Amino acid sequence: MELWSIKDIDVEKKRVLIRCDFNVPKDEFGNITDDRRIRAALPTIRYCLDRDCKIILASHFGRPKPGEWNEDRDSLKPVAKRLHSLLKQDIIMANNVVGDDTMELAKNLKEGEILLLENLRYNPGETANDSEFAARLASMADVYINDAFGASHRKHASIFALPEHFPVGKKAAGFLMQKEVNFFDKMVKHPVRPFVAVVGGSKVSGKLQALINLVEKVDKLVIGGGMAFTFLKALGYEVGNSLVEDDLIEDAIKIMDRAKEKGVKFYLPVDVVVAPKFAEDTTVKYLPIQEIPCDWMGLDVGPATNRLFREALNDAQTILWNGPMGVYEMDKFSKGSFMMSHYIAESHATTVVGGGDTADVVQRAGDVDEMTFISTGGGASLELLEGKLLPGVEAVLKSRA
Ligand code: AMP
Numbered sequence: 205m206e207l208w209s210i211k212d213i214d215v216e217k218k219r220v221l222i223r224c225d226f227n228v229p230k231d232e233f234g235n236i237t238d239d240r241r242i243r244a245a246l247p248t249i250r251y252c253l254d255r256d257c258k259i260i261l262a263s264h265f266g267r268p269k270p271g272e273w274n275e276d277r278d279s280l281k282p283v284a285k286r287l288h289s290l291l292k293q294d295i296i297m298a299n300n301v302v303g304d305d306t307m308e309l310a311k312n313l314k315e316g317e318i319l320l321l322e323n324l325r326y327n328p329g330e331t332a333n334d335s336e337f338a339a340r341l342a343s344m345a346d347v348y349i350n351d352a353f354g355a356s357h358r359k360h361a362s363i364f365a366l367p368e369h370f371p372v373g374k375k376a377a378g379f380l381m382q383k384e385v386n387f388f389d390k391m392v393k394h395p396v397r398p399f400v401a402v403v404g405g406s407k408v409s410g411k412l413q414a415l416i417n418l419v420e421k422v423d424k425l426v427i428g429g430g431m432a433f434t435f436l437k438a439l440g441y442e443v444g445n446s447l448v449e450d451d452l453i454e455d456a457i458k459i460m461d462r463a464k465e466k467g468v469k470f471y472l473p474v475d476v477v478v479a480p481k482f483a484e485d486t487t488v489k490y491l492p493i494q495e496i497p498c499d500w501m502g503l504d505v506g507p508a509t510n511r512l513f514r515e516a517l518n519d520a521q522t523i524l525w526n527g528p529m530g531v532y533e534m535d536k537f538s539k540g541s542f543m544m545s546h547y548i549a550e551s552h553a554t555t556v557v558g559g560g561d562t563a564d565v566v567q568r569a570g571d572v573d574e575m576t577f578i579s580t581g582g583g584a585s586l587e588l589l590e591g592k593l594l595p596g597v598e599a600v601l602k603s604r605a
Pocket of ligand 1: 526
C-alpha cells in the first residue's frame with residue numbers, strides 16, 4: 205500500500221493546505237490535556253516551513269452538529285495557541301472556515317506564514333462530503349496534504365472530496381499519515397513472528413471484523429476486557445452480570461474454531477476481578493472464572509490471568525495491542541490494563557498500540573517511551589486492522605492514479 209508522499213511532490217514556495225487531526229482532549233477549563241496529535245503534525249508543518257510554503261492548516265474539532273457554532277467548546281483557537289508555543293511562530297487564526305475574509309487571508313499569505321482555519325465541522329459541508337465546500341477549500345491552495353490519519357476513515361469533504369480537486373503531483377500524504385499506514389500495513393502483512401494480538405475493550409461488536417481479520421494473521425490471540433465474557437459464555441461459563449453480547453456468541457465460537465483450525469493459540473482470562481456493581485466504592489473479589497457469582501460482574505482480569513498473559517507474550521516479536529483489559533478508568537479495575545502495558549513495554553518485540561483508550565492506559569502507566577509506535581487514530585487504526593481501505597488513504601494512493 206504505497207502512498208504519494210509529500211516528498212514526491214514539489215511544495216517549494218507553494219500554497220499548501222494540510223489536513224491535520226487537531227481533535228485533542230480538553231479539560232473542563234478548556235485546557236488541552238494531551239497534545240500528542242498536535243506534536244505529531246509538526247514534522248510535516250516544519251518540512252513545509254523549511255520550503256518557504258504558505259501554509260493553511262485545516263482540522264475538525266469535537267462533534268458540533270452541522271451548522272452549530274459553540275466557540276467555547278469547539279473552536280480551534282486553543283490549538284492555535286499550542287501551535288504558536290510549539291513552533292515559536294505566529295499563527296494566523298481565521299474566524300471561520302471558508303468565509304470571504306478567510307479566503308482573503310489565504311490569498312494574502314506570505315512565504316513561511318501559517319493560517320489555521322476554524323473547525324471544519326462548523327461548516328455542514330464537511331461531514332456531508334460536499335463538493336462545493338471542497339471546491340472552496342481547494343481554491344485556497346496549490347497543493348493538498350493529508351496528515352490527518354485519525355480522521356481518514358471518514359468520508360468527509362476535507363478527506364475525500366477535497367483531494368479530487370487536485371491532480372496527481374499536487375496531493376500527497378504527510379509524514380504522520382505515512383508512518384501510521386506503513387506501521388499497520390507492514391505489521392499485518394509481513395509481521396516478524398511470533399505475532400501476538402492483544403485485544404480488549406468493552407464489546408466484541410466494536411471489534412468483530414478486526415478479530416475475524418486478525419485470526420488469519422496472528423500466531424496468538426489474547427482476549428481481555430469486557431469482550432472476554434462473550435467468549436467465556438460461549439464456552440459454557442456462568443459469567444453473572446458481566447458484559448455479554450448474546451447475539452455474538454455464534455461469532456465468538458466461529459473465531460475460536462478458526463483459531464483452532466489455523467493453529468492460532470487463543471488466550472482468555474482464567475480469573476477476574478468481580479464486583480456486585482459498577483462503582484469505585486464497591487466491594488471486589490478476585491475469583492477464578494469458574495466461580496463468578498450469578499449477580500456480580502467481571503470488571504478486570506485477575507492476577508493469574510496477568511501471569512498467563514505475560515507468559516503468552518514472552519516469545520513475541522511483534523505485539524499489537526488494542527483495548528484495555530478492564531475498566532481502567534476506575535482504580536480498582538485498572539491493574540490488569542497497567543500490567544499489560546508494562547509487560548508489552550518490557551518486551552523486546554515491535555510493539556504497536558492502537559485505540560484512544562489503550563493509548564491513554566499506556567500514558568497513565570508511564571510506558572509511552574517504551575512502545576515502538578502509538579497510533580494517533582483509534583477508529584482509523586481499527587479499520588486498517590479490519591482490512592478496509594480508508595477513504596483518506598484511497599485519495600492519496602499511488603496505485604489509484
Ligand atoms: P473500547 O472502546 O471497545 O476499546 O472499550 C474501552 C472501554 O472498555 C473502556 O472504557 C473500559 O472501561 C471498558 N471495559 C474494559 N473492560 C470492561 C469490562 N470488563 N466490563 C465493562 N467495560 C469494560
